[in-house]
Amino acid sequence: MNYWLFKSEPDVFGIEHLAAAPRQTTRWDGIRNYQARNNLRDGVKKGDQVLFYHSSCKQVGIAGTMEVVKAAYPDPAQYDPDSEYYDPKSSPQDPRWFCVDVRLLEQYPAVIPTKLLKAEAGTSDLAIFRQGRLSVAPVTAAQWRAVQALAGPR
DNA sequence: GCCAACGTTGGC
DNA sequence: GCCAACGTTGGC
Numbered sequence: 001m002n003y004w005l006f007k008s009e010p011d012v013f014g015i016e017h018l019a020a021a022p023r024q025t026t027r028w029d030g031i032r033n034y035q036a037r038n039n040l041r042d043g044v045k046k047g048d049q050v051l052f053y054h055s056s057c058k059q060v061g062i063a064g065t066m067e068v069v070k071a072a073y074p075d076p077a078q079y080d081p082d083s084e085y086y087d088p089k090s091s092p093q094d095p096r097w098f099c100v101d102v103r104l105l106e107q108y109p110a111v112i113p114t115k116l117l118k119a120e121a122g123t124s125d126l127a128i129f130r131q132g133r134l135s136v137a138p139v140t141a142a143q144w145r146a147v148q149a150l151a152g153p154r
Numbered sequence: 155g156c157c158a159a160c161g162t163t164g165g166c
Numbered sequence: 167g168c169c170a171a172c173g174t175t176g177g178c
Contacts, residue, residue, distance in 0.1 A: 009176090033161075056176055114177080133160065133175060 003139035004044060005051040005128055006066070006102075012099060015052050015063040018104045029075045029099035030085045034137035041072045041098045043138065050102060051139060051147060053128065061113040062147060070101035108151045122146025 006028060018026055031037055050066040070111065074095035077085035090096035117123040123146045127137040139147075 007176095059176070131160090132177085135175095149163090 003144040004048060005053050005137045007053045007055045007135040009056045010054045011057060014054060015107050019107055024104035025069060025101060028102050029101050031135060033133060033135055036134055038096060039136040040100060041082045044068055044072060044100055046071045057088050059111045060148050062109040064107040066102040067105050067107040068100050069103045072098040072100050075099040109154055112150050124140045
């Protein structure tokens, strides 16, 4: 089992949206960055666990955890001309972009702020801090444990 | 809303 | 295939 961190803007889709979704499950789509795509397509497997990171908002940081319930499959939005994720250069024969399905595991009592994550030895080396744009990033087991500890007793 | 960082595009 | 220009992301 592997660990990951997925980024999203909570104004668009945050952990509250996931909590309110049917079966607390959603398609994680719209990934349009090649390195993130490669991680998603080749690395993310069913059963992997994921940190839900809120970006570009008031409370930047990790909001909770999710589990991958369906491994990578072609992102349908890339074929939809009405979608903002439409990609005319992609085809069903040779899909360019992928998505997964995720289910909420836990919404933390409070978002763990990025400032704290950067200050703590166990989490300061998260890949996301080295590569700001990576919206699907690997997390080590040690980093995962450190984040759970920072989430506090519960 | 600003601005730095970085990914992507396109001309050569 | 290089690299400058451009666009987007994301923290503050």
